[in-house]
Amino acid sequence: MKGWRRALTACENAFAVLGCAIFVFITLGVCAEVFFRYGFNSPIHWIVEISEYALLWITFLGASWVLRQGGHVRVDILLQHLSRRALRICGMLSAASGALVSLVLVGFGVNVTWVAFLRGSFRSTGLDVPTWMIVIVIPLGSLLLVLRFADLFVEYYTRRRDFGAEAGH
Numbered sequence: 001m002k003g004w005r006r007a008l009t010a011c012e013n014a015f016a017v018l019g020c021a022i023f024v025f026i027t028l029g030v031c032a033e034v035f036f037r038y039g040f041n042s043p044i045h046w047i048v049e050i051s052e053y054a055l056l057w058i059t060f061l062g063a064s065w066v067l068r069q070g071g072h073v074r075v076d077i078l079l080q081h082l083s084r085r086a087l088r089i090c091g092m093l094s095a096a097s098g099a100l101v102s103l104v105l106v107g108f109g110v111n112v113t114w115v116a117f118l119r120g121s122f123r124s125t126g127l128d129v130p131t132w133m134i135v136i137v138i139p140l141g142s143l144l145l146v147l148r149f150a151d152l153f154v155e156y157y158t159r160r161r162d163f164g165a166e167a168g169h
Contacts, residue, residue, distance in 0.1 A: 008147050012065040015144065019061035026054045045126055053134050060141025064148045067098075091156035099149035102142045109139030 029047045037043035066072055079087060115121075116131035123129050154160075 005151065008064075008144065008151065009068070012068055012144055012148070015061040015141065016065035019058045019065075022054045022061070023058055026051045049123075049125055049127055049129075053129070056134065057137045060137040063141055064144035067145065067148050067152075088156055088159070092153055095149045095153035095156060099146050099153065102145035102149060105142035106139050106146060109135065109142055113139060 026047075029044070030051060033044040033047040079090065082090065113132045113136045116135060121131040123131060123134065
């Protein structure tokens with residue numbers, strides 16, 4: 001495995017572990033909030049807000065890892081009837097379009113994060129969290145997706161991976 005692939009895999013794994021930790025935190029937090037709300041009539045007011053932000057973070061932290069594992073949803077009814085050459089072309093088109101969409105998300109995410117940082121924007125809620133701290137995960141997670149899609153494109157192009165109808169491809 002080349003050095004950049006090893007680094008990409010390490011980043012994906014680290015992001016996935018962080019996403020799992022956030023998921024565990026919000027799960028326990030929501031359970032605690034329900035317990036305190038109905039048990040002691042004393043809700044934890046910030047847990048809902050943090051859970052909303054966490055859902056965004058979990059999505060972008062885990063997306064590239066899930067792609068590497070072949071876990072994204074796909075419709076393969078047509079793929080079962082295509083030739084190997086057509087499957088290869090579909091794989092390259094799929095990877096290229098995924099990389100392009102992810103690149104748009106990187107650009108959008110960088111712009112939104114930078115503007116929010118410069119303006120000092122924040123969510124006017126109970127926590128008053130700076131907006132850039134919420135949305136910075138969009139360009140970071142999307143950049144990993146661009147790199148993973150690019151790697152998949154190269155694998156399909158060089159025939160190191162087949163784009164088949166079976167899971168994991």
